[in-house]
Amino acid sequence: MLETLRGGGLNTEPLGQTIDQYMDENAIRASHIKYGLVITEMNTLRSVQCTLDDIPQGQLKDYMLASSACFPALRPYEIDGVKYIDGGWRDNMPLELAAKMGATELIGVDVDGVGLTRPNLTGLPTASSAAIGTWGRCLILTVCVPPKTLPGLYGYHAGIWPPGRYGVWHSAR
Helix, strand or coil: CHHHHHCCCECCHHHHHHHHHHCCHHHHHHCCCCCEEEEEECCCCCEEEEEHHHCCCCCHHHHHHHHCCCCCCECCEEECCEEEEEHHHCCCCCHHHHHHCCCCEEECCCCCCCCCCCCCCCCCCEEECCCCCCCCCCCCCCCCCCHHHCCCCCCCCCCCCCCCCECCCCCCC
């Protein structure tokens, strides 16, 4: 493990292959379900909130990999010459992004991950404030696999999601 950390973290290529296998960018863009993510600029630690409209066509995979780069476990991911790490370093539950995208009610699932969890300053009602994970302090990297593959995995089925009603779905730490 120490050697992995000294080498800058694990390579994100296997995760990228999983995204290639299961994710259809055009289908996501055509869906009525809104999608957003947060990435953190590594050098400045500036939080960058991205809706699907902010992500250039053909680069959704890149933004997903950047958002999943749980540094130092995973290497930073570079987009257009800028290195990014997991958005959770600066915004672990992007409630503001959910509100900006039209959520009318928030469900926050706090899995006690590394990074900053900001208070809810959106003014939106919170149906459930938090559910603390029971896995202990460990890093779980389970991203971008079909939900049927993960029945009962904590966080993946944390709520029922009528489109446009709820805002935050956070699953792993």
